[in-house]
Amino acid sequence: MRDLDETDMAILRLLGEDARRPYSEIAERVGLSGPAVSDRVQRLEEAGVINRFTVDVDQSQLRAGVPVFVRAIVPSGTVDDCKAAIADADAVEHVFVTADGELWFYARAQVQRVREWLEGLLPEADGVDYDVTLMDDAEWTPSLDGTQFALTCAECGNTVDSEGESTRIEGEVYHFCCPSCQGRFENRYDRLEEGV
Incomplete structure (x- = not known):
């Protein structure tokens, strides 16, 4: 687990502008190779930062x-x-x-x-x-400006840094700032599952 860096944010901005943009073009803009961009996008998907790619229909x-x-x-x-x-x-x-x-x-x-x-x-x-x-007109332009460069702990809300943990529970990715937060979250989740 690592912090999101400026390169990750640049990749997210470029994909936000055009989700079909080729990785080779993104790589040229952020100073990486195409496979390196592909790896970063895959990690962002696995971390739950990117949920899906979609189309914006007029x-x-x-x-x-x-x-x-x-x-x-x-x-x-x-x-x-x-x-x-x-x-x-x-x-x-x-x-x-x-x-x-x-x-x-x-x-x-x-x-x-x-x-x-x-x-x-x-x-x-x-x-x-x-x-x-x-409405006379509407435009949806999501922006990453002003966003934090880190994930948030699912248990306590603190910033998740390079020492953090991630886990997937029933298909959902959760991030934690420390092993104790992860343990508390998983214990509470297990108790809720048992009570169902």
């Missing part, structure tokens, strides 16, 4: 509905379930949860059926209120 070219930005006020105990239901909806592209438990999401809705669509989105939740804003 939905307006597909006439896939009208872009709306929706604020959903839901009962406090239902935020996680409502977020999951909203994220599963085909028309929803991005979901955000505010610090005070409101859900905001960006979607493409059919013009004549926005209210009906929203009511069917969370049919189980009582006391849900929506504010809908029609």
Whole structure:
């Protein structure tokens, strides 16, 4: 386990701009060989920093509905379930949860059926209120500027440095700042699994 360095961040920025960019081109830009870039990308995937490569489709070219930005006020105990239901909806592209438990999401809705669509989105939740804003334009440009150059401990939240540990539990990668944090996390995980 090692810290993410400037080269890792440069690779992530370049892949963020174009996930199909050839490793040879990335290598030229960061001063490494193509195989070295491939190794770093593989390590970033194994560490869970890169989850997947995707495509950014311009939905307006597909006439896939009208872009709306929706604020959903839901009962406090239902935020996680409502977020999951909203994220599963085909028309929803991005979901955000505010610090005070409101859900905001960006979607493409059919013009004549926005209210009906929203009511069917969370049919189980009582006391849900929506504010809908029609969007004129939207651009999603994720940036790595201002991000930290280290992973975070899954147990205590501290920075994971070169002395840290990583483990994969049921397909999910977890990072720890020290062996004792890893041990506490694994023990708690095992106890929860036994209780299920």
